[in-house]
Amino acid sequence: MLHFRGLLLALPLLAVLWPLLSARAQQTADAGVITIESDLQSADNGTGVITASGNVRFVHAGRGLVATSRQAQYFTAEDRIVLSGDVNVIQADGNQLSADRFTYLLDEGRAMASPVPGQQVFSQWSLTTSQPQLDVQAETNPMTP
Numbered sequence: 001m002l003h004f005r006g007l008l009l010a011l012p013l014l015a016v017l018w019p020l021l022s023a024r025a026q027q028t029a030d031a032g033v034i035t036i037e038s039d040l041q042s043a044d045n046g047t048g049v050i051t052a053s054g055n056v057r058f059v060h061a062g063r064g065l066v067a068t069s070r071q072a073q074y075f076t077a078e079d080r081i082v083l084s085g086d087v088n089v090i091q092a093d094g095n096q097l098s099a100d101r102f103t104y105l106l107d108e109g110r111a112m113a114s115p116v117p118g119q120q121v122f123s124q125w126s127l128t129t130s131q132p133q134l135d136v137q138a139e140t141n142p143m144t145p
Contacts, residue, residue, distance in 0.1 A: 035059040036072060048076035058083065064092025067102070079106040087113070094126040 039054025051073045052058075058067040058081075070085025081104045083089075089097040099113035099121040113121045 033061060035061070038072070050074040050076070056083070066090050069102070080104070081106065093128075094124070096122075096124050098122040 037057040038052035067089040069083040069087040083102045100116040
């Protein structure tokens with residue numbers, strides 16, 4: 001029943017989103033496909049805000065990224081995605097992040113995470129050998145020949 005309800009919601013949503021999506025079609029083809037699954041999705045052409053709520057699952061296959069949250073919003077004017085409520089982000093390379101709120105600025109390639117008040121953001125990153133190594137050199141005494 002959930003899949004049928006999701007389909008009924010997706011058809012009118014596609015009609016609303018089509019002008020936004022067609023303008024960005026080439027960028028989407030270059031950047032990869034983003035899939036959002038949720039209990040409810042809505043779009044407001046006046047504000048340019050697309051909102052998904054309830055059991056949100058956000059997948060960016062091109063970057064090997066899967067995120068879950070209670071709500072996701074895409075602000076088209078600012079090219080900004082905001083995930084909120086029990087946010088978990090997992091990348092295929094093992095990187096992960098848990099926070100209450102996660103904001104990603106697509107144009108800038110910058111992300112910010114914030115915790116529930118009184119708690120902390122958790123992140124875990126896998127460092128690879130292809131990343132620059134820290135070159136530590138011993139300090140030498142200039143008086144020594």
